[in-house]
Amino acid sequence: MKKHIVITGASSGLGRAFAIAFAKRGHHLVLVALPNENLSEFTADLHKDYGINVEYFEADLSNFSMIENFANWLKNNEICVNVLVNNAGIGGSKSFQESETEQLDRIIQVNVKGTAILTRSLLPFLLQNTNSYILNVASIAAFSPLPYKMVYPATKAFIYSFSLSLGSELKEKGVKVCVVNPGAMPTNEDIRRRIKTQGWLGRISITSTEYVAEKAIEGVFSGKTIIVPGLVNWFNYWIFKLVPWYFIEPLVSRIIRRELVVSAS
Structure with missing residues (x-):
């Protein structure tokens, strides 16, 4: 039976880069994304270009019933899964006071609930294989508070902690869990504009989606637990680990406030 890799948020950005790199x-592959994201065309292109079997399923991972439907669809179609890439996620820059409650709820639902519930739903598929992998996409934001990022850093901290905890549980059962923590990636024009406001510090920390996908794939298959792509991001990782928050807070707040000014203009 052919083994498949499930990739969420696969229609664009890092998810699309993952799909191409694995292909x-x-x-x-089994690609998962929201409806109306041109997933069928992307699936057909991958099959044509690389001669692999590619399935797709359109779902909103903030919706429990859609996750359940996806797991049932895999079972009914007898699709063997040996790798799960939890890539789907939502972020943004706005003060907490000005954030809409619906927006906050959606970030939590997708980043936290979607990751945890989908992983639990697909775990029986993964356990059926001798060697299986879970690759969760967190962020460099998982290692430090970030003002004006709403609840995004907290959700990524959850993914980081969840990954390490789950990996400890599953290491004797043939399922390896890895968490990748990328920095800024210029996946759309809004993010590129916000990165420019950070000056040279923002520019040197940029990593392309292709680079992150390659490093993550190399890392997960070589048995790594934590991946931080890029030298500057590794430096930031250790800064966040070693330097007290009250030293970092003024600089971080000033940088992100610039994003808000640019976004509002």
Whole structure:
């Protein structure tokens, strides 16, 4: 039976880069994304270009019933899954006071609930294989509070902690869990504009989605637990680990406030 890799948030950005990188390696795929994201066309292109089997499923991962439907769809179609890439996520820059409650709820639902519930729903599929992998996408934001990022850093801190905890539980059961913590990636024009406001510090920390996907895939298959792509991001990782928050807070707040000014203009 052909083994498949499930990738969420696969229609654009890092998820799309993951799909192409795995396809180049000859892996069969199941792509998951929101409806109306041109997923069927992307699926057909991957099959044509790389000769692999590619399935797709449109779902909103903030919706419990859609996650349940996806798991049932995999079971009914007898699709074997040996890798789960939890990539789907939502972020943004806005003060907490000005954030809409619906927006806050959606970030939590997708980043936290979607990751945890989908992982639990697909765990039986993964346990059926001798060697399986879970790759969760957190962020460099998981290691430090970030003002004006709403609840995004807290959700990524959850993913980081969840990954390490789950990995400890599953290491004797043949399922390896890895968490990748990328920095800024210029996935759309709004993010590119916000990165420019950070000056040279923002520019040197940029990593492309292709680079992050390659490093994450290399890391997960080599048995790494934590991946931080890029030298500058590794530096930031240790800064966040070693330097007290009250030293970092003024600089971080000033940088992110610039984003808000640019976004409002």
